[in-house]
Amino acid sequence: MKRNWVVLITLLAAIFLAACSSGGTSSEPNNENSNKGASGGEDVLTYASLSDAVGLSPILTNDGASANITDHVYEKLFERNGETMEIEPQLAESYENPDENTWTIKLKQGIKFHDGTPFNAEAVKYTFDKLRDPATAAPRASLMEPVDSITVIDEYTVEIKTKYPYGPFLASLSHSNAAIVSPEADQTQDLMNKPVGTGPFKFVSWVPGDQIVLEANPDYRDGEPALKKVIFKVVPEVSTAISMLQAGEVQFIDKLPTEQLSRIESMKNVAIEKVDGTPQYFLSVNHSKEISKDPEFRKAIASAIDRDAFISKMNGLAVRSDSVIGPKVFGYKESADKAGTPYDLEAAKALVEKNGYGQQTLKLLAANRGTFILMAEVVQAQLTEAGFNVEIETMEWAAYLDTTLAGDYDLTFLSWSNLTGDGSELLYPNFHSDNVGSSNRSQYNNPEFDKLVEASRTTTNQEERLEILNQANELMLEDDAVVIMYHDVVTAALDASFTGLKLEPTGKWNVSEVTRK
Known part of the structure; x- marks a missing residue:
């Protein structure tokens, strides 16, 4: 009798487990709807990068993979509007030209770097002086070639004098490599490995050859981004990146290859953007x-x-x-x-x-x-x-x-x-x-x-x-x-459950306004 009870209990347990495993929730990923990022959270977006960053200092780098990251951590005085292609203030509030060789730039107030130090005119002078210093050997020191002097007028005003009238100056200041760094962080740590800016995302970690992780800046002046984390996953082969996009292992790729465009267009879980x-x-x-x-x-x-x-x-x-x-x-x-x-x-x-x-x-x-x-x-x-x-x-x-x-x-x-x-x-x-x-x-x-x-x-x-x-x-x-x-x-493919990607004519992109539908 005791033996029969054991058999009955074992049988009931088997039936219960079978019922659980055959229901509507499967542990297998759904290729068209698995859009939760590499860490499984709905607020995570993973981007497949064909190459790793060279470094994370805008002063010392000049490659696209690095700029994709630094553009989210740092900001510039000016930026080019992707729709109108006009130059607009970013960290700057306004500017004046008292004469052809003088640029008086008023800065936005109350902004802090990720390390808690203030963004101000001293930070601008420090950044630009380092960028143009021959000892720095900055790859894009040419952005500052026309500059003759940089003077701090007050806490939120900087005056830049050029050696000659320089028409593209504001365009130069909108370049990724003209982003403003935290002077204190630059003096106390290696910004190539641990960046500190004023941008919408903060640096978390970097495993070279594998991935870089950023997290939302809760104190960002325009509001904390909806994405809590952005992962830059190194995927050297574009065909592999496309397969990962289809499987939901990454949610974003760019620079779509012409020969594989039809394959990407056939994916039901992907939205393609072009400009x-x-x-x-x-x-x-x-x-x-x-x-x-x-x-x-x-x-x-x-x-x-x-x-x-x-x-x-x-x-x-x-x-x-x-x-x-x-x-x-x-x-x-x-x-x-x-x-x-x-x-x-x-x-x-x-x-x-x-x-x-x-x-x-x-x-x-x-x-x-x-x-x-x-x-x-x-x-x-x-x-x-x-x-x-x-x-x-x-x-x-x-x-x-x-x-x-x-x-x-x-x-x-x-x-x-x-x-x-x-x-x-x-x-x-x-x-x-x-x-x-x-x-x-x-x-x-x-x-x-x-x-x-x-x-x-x-x-x-x-x-x-x-x-x-x-x-x-x-x-x-x-x-x-x-x-x-x-x-x-310029092209990008984004998991269809996300929206708000800013794709720029320059090939740049920004995910600070990306949200889940």
Whole structure:
């Protein structure tokens, strides 16, 4: 009898457990609805980053992975409005120009850094002085190159004098690398590993090669973000990141690859966002080579490129415009959209045959990432059809940067993100002769063009700057200095249960206003 009771109890327990395990709540993740972040909390958003940050100090870094994080921890005096593309105050309250070389900036009051120390004029002076100090060796010290002196007028007023009138100054101050750091924190700890700013999120932890965690700043002046944590998860392979997005293991990816766009669009749990952007990609001859100094050689190259054929392969992730200064960059005029040399295969063939351009092999250098390979394959085929003899050489990113810097190529593809959204800060670093051997990888050298770019930088009259930049733009197009392949469409894919992502034309994004639906 006792044995029968044991059997009965065992049987009832088995039935109870079976009922529990077969109900409507499963322990298995639902691929379309598992949106709670890596730590399982609904207030957590995990972003898949293709590379780890280099460091977390805006003064000492200049890479996208680092900036994605520092942009949420730190703030700048000014920022560019992603919709209007106008410069607006962020930590600044207002500014005045008593004269062309003086910028008097009033700061917002009552703001504290994450370490509890006050944000004030002394912090601004400290940050900018360190950024421009040669001993710092800041990667973007050039942002402060025009600055002659920085003076604290009172606790919330700073006066900056420039060596010459500098039109893009506010755009420079809106750059990620011009963010204001806590002086006390910078003097007592390593901001590269433990950042301290005034932004909507505070630093929590960093496991190199794995992830960086930020948490909401409860004292943020615009209110505590709805997201309690943001995790930057290192996922080196984009296909893996997409799979993790589909499975709900991450909730956010950006820079969607053209070839996998249809896969992402088919995911029911994902919303895709797109905005026309400031980044651009262009084909350039090596202007230091003797053959490239021949205007008919450059004309033949430009005439042979069918940009529309390439754009059609981009699945809507490219803006077609001949203009060197893109539609989202200050200095652009619509008249430049079709001002470049048009596609004319017969004209290209005639120039190649006339000058014997097909008798030598041209090395077309391309980085082995993103759309560079696709551009190389399309352009090689088009130039070959025109009679050129072109060989593609691909390199990993670091080697490609070194090679283009050294000018060891005949033709190459280059890109520029235009983070300031200002035409002067596009044309000067990329094409002014001052920067041949550094950021001017095209080796372009045109004295008339140089004068126009200098004029665009040394006036604070924005209407004048617009006209001068347009003249410089048109000169480059007449010169066939480069062939613009496309202006970028900035993309992101966000788990559909979240909303409020701010995706900027510069490729930047901000999750401080993201909420769960």
